[in-house]
Amino acid sequence: MTEIVHALADISAPYEALFCDLWGCVHDGLRAFPQAVAALEAFRRNGGAVVLLTNAPRPRAEVERQIAGFGVPDSAWDVVVTSGDAARVALYSGAVGRRVFHIGEPRDLSFFQPPRTMRNPIEIERVPLEQAEGIVCTGPFDPHADPATLRPQLLYAREKGLKLLCANPDIVVDRGDSREWCAGAVARLYEEMGGEVLYFGKPHPPIYELARQRLAEIGREPALARTLAIGDGIETDVRGAFGEDIDALFITGGLAAAETGTPPGGDPDPKKLAAFLARHQLAPRFAMGFLR
Structure with a gap:
């Protein structure tokens, strides 16, 4: 049974x-949540390590700059x-070919930078759909438009047998008070149409493998039982936490605020x-309205 808790400090000792x-836990796409930042800083002061694990489709250096602009200080995280x-x-290992059609906004073009630590990345060229060997989706062209507007392009891609690399499995996010579609919504539509999708963010294993690798690089290798996922x-x-066999703290005041009856600044209705x-057939160990 999921335990509703009031503060991270009440459960963080183990x-x-x-x-x-x-997004939705530490910031709202515009500004940081001060109580969340304080909770993460306190966890680190007590010897814990904080991995900010995000489905953002951009390189980590760009996300680090972005969250600093939102007011999330370096003192709140390790990697x-x-x-x-x-x-x-x-992508740079050739998962969807060398010539790719990009579905996404111009702000996500940093995705097409080869990873600095990768040896011998292949050359990638962005091309029109008719010339493509595969698709890279970092999000819809217009995050406020119904993903179904992409159905003609996706139908053409399916008929060509193109794989779609989904750089962000999230379906929606809330930027302030505005809800936006993410790449996961496009990928879901493509799958429903019979297309093949490759996923790399939460809840899929590759991002967790990378998180453990980054922790090891700073000398931290916690056991599964000593790791808590928050989201x-x-x-x-x-x-994703269930798939990795780690405990989860579900923040109910984000995407599911209405469904869980979570008022601003409060806790969910039990x-x-x-x-x-029950509808999602999941039972996280803990739940909290907002990270604090």
Whole structure:
């Protein structure tokens, strides 16, 4: 049964590392949540390591600059691991060919930088769909438009047998008070149409493997039982934690605030939370309205 808790400090003692989601937990796409930052800083002061584990489709250096602009200080984290980093390794290993059609916004073009630590990356060329060997999706062209507007391109790609590399498995995010579609929504549509999709962010294993690698690089190798995943995505953060056999703290005041009856600054309604978790057939060890 999921235990509703009030503060991270109430449950953090047994854990050596946190795999903490960013968007919806530490910031809202515009600004940092001060209580969340304080909770992560306190965990680090007590000897814990914080991995900011995000499905952002961009390289970690760019995400580090972005969150600094939001007001998330270096003192709140040890390493940043992005879905984009995990996916770029696959791209530059040839997972979807050399000539790729990019679905996404111009701001995500940094995805097409070869990983600095990768040896012998292949050359990648962005081309029109008609010339492509595969597709890279970092998000819709327009995050506010229904992903179904891409159906003609996806149908053409399916008929050509193109694989789609999904750099961000999230379906939606909330930027302030505005909800936006993510690459995961496009990938889901392509799968429903019969297309083949390659995923690299939460809840899929590659991003967790990269997180453990980055922890090892700073001399931290916590056991599974000493690692806690934190996130507001039931099908990404929580399901991913279950797949990795680690405990999860579900932040209910993010994407699922309405379904779990979580008021601003408060905690979830126990009955609504139970019903929500039952629908998803998941039972995280802990739940909290907002990270604090």
